[in-house]
Amino acid sequence: MNQIPSSHPRAKSLYIRERLVNAFDGGLVAKEGLMAHGRGEAFDSLMGERTSKSAKKAILAAAFMLKNAQNPVISVNGNIAGLCPREIVLLAKQTGAKIEINLFYATTARRRNIYKTLKKNGAGLVYGMNKKNSTKLSGLDSARRIVDKLGIFSADVVIVPLEDGDRTLALKKAGKKVITFDLNPMSRTAETADITIVDNVVRAIPLLIKSCKSPKKISFDNSKNLSLAIREIKQNLSKRASNA
Ligand code: ATP
Ligand code: MG
Numbered sequence: 001m002n003q004i005p006s007s008h009p010r011a012k013s014l015y016i017r018e019r020l021v022n023a024f025d026g027g028l029v030a031k032e033g034l035m036a037h038g039r040g041e042a043f044d045s046l047m048g049e050r051t052s053k054s055a056k057k058a059i060l061a062a063a064f065m066l067k068n069a070q071n072p073v074i075s076v077n078g079n080i081a082g083l084c085p086r087e088i089v090l091l092a093k094q095t096g097a098k099i100e101i102n103l104f105y106a107t108t109a110r111r112r113n114i115y116k117t118l119k120k121n122g123a124g125l126v127y128g129m130n131k132k133n134s135t136k137l138s139g140l141d142s143a144r145r146i147v148d149k150l151g152i153f154s155a156d157v158v159i160v161p162l163e164d165g166d167r168t169l170a171l172k173k174a175g176k177k178v179i180t181f182d183l184n185p186m187s188r189t190a191e192t193a194d195i196t197i198v199d200n201v202v203r204a205i206p207l208l209i210k211s212c213k214s215p216k217k218i219s220f221d222n223s224k225n226l227s228l229a230i231r232e233i234k235q236n237l238s239k240r241a242s243n244a
Contacts, residue, residue: 013041013049016083016202023082027113030105033079036162043183044200046233051207054228055199061220062159062179062195063211069157069177072097073127077104080161080201081114085121087205092123094212097159100127100151104164106143127151140170152176160189161201168192181205185229196222198229 127148165188180193
């Protein structure tokens with residue numbers, strides 16, 4: 001049931017929130033996932049709720065890395081499955097990437113619900129569903145250390161939207177190239193990944209799909225690009241402060 005009038009000044013943000021709440025009610029998203037979204041919203045507001053120059057640059061770099069990967073895998077959690085299941089499937093098709101369900105707060109029911117949602121949105125094979133194929137990443141205590149031998153474990157490039165810092169580090173230690181979406185340019189994930197797209201997944205994934213259609217090599221340095229993202233926030237704040 002949609003109770004948000006399109007004229008509401010915060011309509012877009014409220015629609016995204018509503019999608020996540022529906023996904024929570026549908027058993028895809030964990031309570032903690034709702035809070036993680038709140039942290040994201042706060043940074044989105046500081047970024048001006050639009051795709052910044054630094055994000056566009058990271059998207060170009062990510063498209064090139066993905067198109068040149070041998071065995072790319074997209075890691076899907078509840079928030080991503082709730083916010084953009086269709087886009088994840090399209091991105092997988094566009095890049096030949098595998099899809100793996102990988103949860104921090106793992107329950108069989110949530111895994112099944114996410115699986116069903118991905119399938120409904122046209123996903124082919126979904127990894128992370130067969131216990132016989134699971135193995136562990138070293139250096140991690142959470143349930144997310146369990147990965148699919150045929151998925152993330154054997155990947156060269158892993159896309160981890162909305163990731164926790166510990167796991168990003170574990171993936172790096174396992175020799176993976178990591179692409180992440182994270183609205184917080186100062187998170188451990190943002191700092192650890194090879195390419196950090198500081199943008200809302202809802203806006204950035206469709207742009208990444210578009211860029212994957214004609215990938216271009218660009219020169220890219222993640223820490224410089226994160227500094228640029230932080231400067232963009234600073235500029236937004238300065239503008240607001242001078243209008244106040
Ligand atoms: P880290 O563990 O990397 O230091 P953290 O502990 O601050 O980060 P987590 O809860 O582990 O945060 O990860 C969730 C991250 O996802 C947050 O940084 C948040 O900004 C980001 N996030 C939440 N929703 C979105 C979204 N829709 N698009 C992009 N990023 C998002
Ligand atoms: Mg964290």
